[in-house]
Amino acid sequence: MPNAATSAHPTETPALDAIIIGAGLSGMYQLHCLRDRLGLRAQVLEAADGVGGTWYWNRYPGARCDSESHSYCFQFSDELLKEWEWSERYPQQPEILRYMNFVADKLDLKRDIRFKTRVTGAEYDAARNVWHVSTDDGGRFTATYLITAVGCLSTANVPQIPGLESFAGKAYHTGLWPHEGVDFRGKRVAQIGTGSTGIQAAPVIAETAGHLTVFQRTANYSVPAHNAPLSPERKKELMDRIEETRRVMRSTPNGHPFQIVDRSVFDVSDEERRRIYEKQWEVGGLQFRAAFRDILLDKKANDTAAEFLKDKIRSIVKDPKTAAILADIDHPYAAKRPPIDSHYFETFNRDNVSLVDVRSDPIEAVTPTGIRLKSGAEHAVDIIVFATGFDAMTGSLIKLNIKGRDGLPLAKAWEAGPRNYLGIQVSGFPNMFTLTGPGSPSVLCNMPVPIEQHVEWVTDCIAHMRKNGIARIEAKPEAMDRWVAHVNDAAKATLLPEAHHSWYLGANVPGKPRVFMPYAGGMARFRDICNDVAAKGYEGFELTGAERQAAAE
Numbered sequence: 001m002p003n004a005a006t007s008a009h010p011t012e013t014p015a016l017d018a019i020i021i022g023a024g025l026s027g028m029y030q031l032h033c034l035r036d037r038l039g040l041r042a043q044v045l046e047a048a049d050g051v052g053g054t055w056y057w058n059r060y061p062g063a064r065c066d067s068e069s070h071s072y073c074f075q076f077s078d079e080l081l082k083e084w085e086w087s088e089r090y091p092q093q094p095e096i097l098r099y100m101n102f103v104a105d106k107l108d109l110k111r112d113i114r115f116k117t118r119v120t121g122a123e124y125d126a127a128r129n130v131w132h133v134s135t136d137d138g139g140r141f142t143a144t145y146l147i148t149a150v151g152c153l154s155t156a157n158v159p160q161i162p163g164l165e166s167f168a169g170k171a172y173h174t175g176l177w178p179h180e181g182v183d184f185r186g187k188r189v190a191q192i193g194t195g196s197t198g199i200q201a202a203p204v205i206a207e208t209a210g211h212l213t214v215f216q217r218t219a220n221y222s223v224p225a226h227n228a229p230l231s232p233e234r235k236k237e238l239m240d241r242i243e244e245t246r247r248v249m250r251s252t253p254n255g256h257p258f259q260i261v262d263r264s265v266f267d268v269s270d271e272e273r274r275r276i277y278e279k280q281w282e283v284g285g286l287q288f289r290a291a292f293r294d295i296l297l298d299k300k301a302n303d304t305a306a307e308f309l310k311d312k313i314r315s316i317v318k319d320p321k322t323a324a325i326l327a328d329i330d331h332p333y334a335a336k337r338p339p340i341d342s343h344y345f346e347t348f349n350r351d352n353v354s355l356v357d358v359r360s361d362p363i364e365a366v367t368p369t370g371i372r373l374k375s376g377a378e379h380a381v382d383i384i385v386f387a388t389g390f391d392a393m394t395g396s397l398i399k400l401n402i403k404g405r406d407g408l409p410l411a412k413a414w415e416a417g418p419r420n421y422l423g424i425q426v427s428g429f430p431n432m433f434t435l436t437g438p439g440s441p442s443v444l445c446n447m448p449v450p451i452e453q454h455v456e457w458v459t460d461c462i463a464h465m466r467k468n469g470i471a472r473i474e475a476k477p478e479a480m481d482r483w484v485a486h487v488n489d490a491a492k493a494t495l496l497p498e499a500h501h502s503w504y505l506g507a508n509v510p511g512k513p514r515v516f517m518p519y520a521g522g523m524a525r526f527r528d529i530c531n532d533v534a535a536k537g538y539e540g541f542e543l544t545g546a547e548r549q550a551a552a553e
């Protein structure tokens with residue numbers, strides 16, 4: 001990695017305008033915008049051997065999107081929307097991967113994506129105002145702009161359980177699932193984790209496993225997805241309503257194609273509220289939380305939804321002891337990312353499924369033959385499935401080994417938690433853009449919406465720079481401080497920080513700073529803020545003209 005001060009190629013012009021790291025939805029769209037709209041030389045570097053990002057890696061049983069299919073796709077092109085047909089209300093992982101390949105082929109993206117290439121380092125060279133990027137295959141790239149498109153949930157969190165290496169069976173993390181699949185037939189399977197992933201996986205694993213034991217640390221709410229094939233009539237209706245759907249998705253706080261009903265939980269009688277919750281339960285999916293505007297704002301309002309959902313668990317699960325463990329939920333509904341499911345609680349009525357509460361009796365060790373709890377209880381298993389989530393939002397960025405001005409590592413800059421401006425730029429890291437970074441609404445939304453907004457904002461910003469002879473853009477430290485404070489305030493205005501074990505807070509990774517990472521102020525508001533910043537000449541950013549940059553060299 002060349003050192004900024006001793007770079008041996010002071011006159012070399014950058015080989016590329018932009019390097020984009022990652023070929024998921026954000027990296028693909030960023031490539032399209034920079035290459036096909038601005039005419040720039042852009043190169044995507046991707047560790048996998050195909051496009052897809054999260055949908056490339058997460059091939060676990062039951063993997064499916066919790067956003068409805070017609071909203072989980074690019075909206076920027078009517079042509080793409082009209083040429084693709086989803087088969088189900090919630091698309092399965094293979095269908096989403098096919099969709100992403102369809103987009104990549106349609107836009108001819110793959111010729112500028114270097115697959116099987118993992119970025120191992122990136123360093124800003126202040127003298128030349130370029131980024132040097134190195135890869136695991138010995139590659140060296142130089143570009144003016146560095147754009148990370150690494151996703152928010154892409155670094156697997158495998159708990160460091162003593163003895164794991166001694167396990168004689170097979171162990172898999174859901175986010176690194178083998179392409180050939182896993183044969184559970186007749187096997188004793190342990191699943192650790194009951195987040196959105198575990199709740200999707202358990203019912204499918206249980207269908208073939210000899211026995212499935214679910215190890216639950218934090219009990220979780222879930223609402224049925226009511227997934228089903230899309231009928232020809234529904235497909236037509238969705239196609240006819242593209243404009244309306246797009247309008248709704250752009251106006252809602254979470255980018256989903258449904259509005260939050262503007263009424264308080266306490267505007268209606270207990271009976272009426274119950275009826276509304278029943279109706280929402282029948283509608284299913286993430287829409288449940290949209291029944292009232294104050295579910296995520298007022299603890300007492302939230303309690304009504306939480307109690308309804310706990311009652312549902314108790315009514316579905318036949319064994320009262322199992323039901324009690326599943327319904328012993330310690331956080332407000334939707335304060336953690338709310339899962340949706342296909343027969344999750346019903347799965348515990350099967351003879352081949354059991355539940356172990358590892359909150360009261362924690363996992364102490366993995367042994368060659370299974371899992372041992374603190375009490376000494378042993379569970380003999382052949383396969384362990386880690387549905388234990390991710391080092392979310394910051395993990396994949398820090399792993400890139402990025403160094404900004406004066407060799408400042410991003411890991412050091414973010415020692416006490418992520419700090420940036422608009423989720424997109426870090427002071428000390430000029431011309432680096434972090435798509436859907438911490439401090440952006442990203443994971444609190446239907447992801448394609450924040451992805452399109454972030455990519456388009458970055459594209460406009462780069463276009464502005466090139467048109468106006470601006471060589472460098474960098475967030476000002478004071479703008480970053482204000483944004484971090486605003487992100488904190490936005491979270492505090494909701495019940496989100498009350499889920500103390502949440503990955504939103506980094507609480508799932510031992511030693512990670514507890515900072516609420518995503519922006520909870522809503523996608524529509526975020527879009528307005530970003531547009532306003534741009535309209536005011538990129539307020540809060542330091543823009544350096546080419547001449548000043550040259551003088552500094």
Ligand code: NAP
Pocket residue numbers: 063064065066067153159192193194195196197198200215216217218337358363387388389390443501503508
């Ligand atoms: P997660 O929400 O972080 O859940 C991880 C689970 O593993 C939790 O139940 C956690 O318990 C448990 N766990 C972690 N370490 C453990 C340990 N050492 N011992 C026992 N239990 C442990 O991860 P996820 O389910 O993979 O979901 C992550 C996010 O991915 C979701 O919130 C969602 O945003 C996204 N996702 C989306 C979809 C979709 O749309 N299709 C599907 C799946 C996931 P604690 O709660 O006690 O930490």
